[in-house]
Amino acid sequence: MERIAGTNTNSDNEGQKLSSKVDRRSFLMSAGIAASVGAAMVACTKDHEPTPGAGGSVDLGSGDVGVLNYAYALEQLEAAFYTQVIATPYDSISEAERTILTDIRDHEIIHRDFFKAALTAAAPTAIIPALEVDFSSINFKNRDSVLGAAKLFEDTGVAAYNGAGNLIKTADYLVLAGKIVSVEARHASVIRDLLKQNTADFAGDDVVDNDGLDKAIDPAVILAAVKPFLKTNVTGANVGK
Structure with a gap:
C-alpha cells in the first residue's frame, strides 16, 4: 500500500514498468518449463482428456491435466472479470483503487496464460476451450457490486487451489500451484480491505478458521x-482421479 500512497518520480515509474515486464516474461518462461515437465506425465496417461458435452458444455478431464484445466477455467473467469472492471471502471473509482485492480487484472492474465501455455504444450488435445462468461448479474458501474463480485472470486479462488492441492500428483505442479494461491490470497485480502478498511476482515473468520488456516x-x-x-x-467429476 505504501507504493500507492507515496509519490513516485518519472524514473521510478519507468523502473516499475520495466520490472513488471521482466516479471511477466519470467513467469511465462516458468510456464514453458512446467509444460515440458508435464509432457512426460501426460504421455503416460490415457484417461486425461476432457469429454465434450452437449449444448456447449465441457468436462475438465481427469488426473493432473484435469486439475490444470480446473485452474485454467477459474483463471479465465477472473481474468475476464478484471479486464471488464478496468475497461468500464465503476463510478468515482479512486486512482489507488484503479491501480490495485489493474495490478490484479495483470496477475490474473498471467495466471491464465500460464495454464494455457502449460496445457497447450503438454496436452494439446486435452486443453479446454475459451469459456464464455456471464457477468449480467454484476453492475460494473457500482463499486459495491464490483468489489462484492471480486471478493467472491478471490475467496473462491483461494479455497479452490487449497482444495485441489491434494489432488495434484506431480510435485512440480504442486509447487507452482502453491505460488499462485499465495498471490490469490494477497488479492483476496486487499479486496476485503477495500470493502472494509482498517478492520480484521482482510482475514475474516468466514475464510480463516480458529487454527489460522484458509478453507x-x-x-x-x-x-x-x-x-x-x-x-x-x-463439469469436473473426474478432476484429480
Whole structure:
C-alpha cells in the first residue's frame, strides 16, 4: 500500500514498468518449463482428456491435466472479470483503487496464460476451450457490486487451489500451484480491505478458521459456486482421479 500512497518520480515509474515486464516474461518462461515437465506425465496417461458435452458444455478431464484445466477455467473467469472492471471502471473509482485492480487484472492474465501455455504444450488435445462468461448479474458501474463480485472470486479462488492441492500428483505442479494461491490470497485480502478498511476482515473468520488456516473446498462445490458467471457448462467429476 505504501507504493500507492507515496509519490513516485518519472524514473521510478519507468523502473516499475520495466520490472513488471521482466516479471511477466519470467513467469511465462516458468510456464514453458512446467509444460515440458508435464509432457512426460501426460504421455503416460490415457484417461486425461476432457469429454465434450452437449449444448456447449465441457468436462475438465481427469488426473493432473484435469486439475490444470480446473485452474485454467477459474483463471479465465477472473481474468475476464478484471479486464471488464478496468475497461468500464465503476463510478468515482479512486486512482489507488484503479491501480490495485489493474495490478490484479495483470496477475490474473498471467495466471491464465500460464495454464494455457502449460496445457497447450503438454496436452494439446486435452486443453479446454475459451469459456464464455456471464457477468449480467454484476453492475460494473457500482463499486459495491464490483468489489462484492471480486471478493467472491478471490475467496473462491483461494479455497479452490487449497482444495485441489491434494489432488495434484506431480510435485512440480504442486509447487507452482502453491505460488499462485499465495498471490490469490494477497488479492483476496486487499479486496476485503477495500470493502472494509482498517478492520480484521482482510482475514475474516468466514475464510480463516480458529487454527489460522484458509478453507479448502472441493472442485464440485467451487464449480457450483461460479456456475452463475459462466455460460459454458463446466463439469469436473473426474478432476484429480
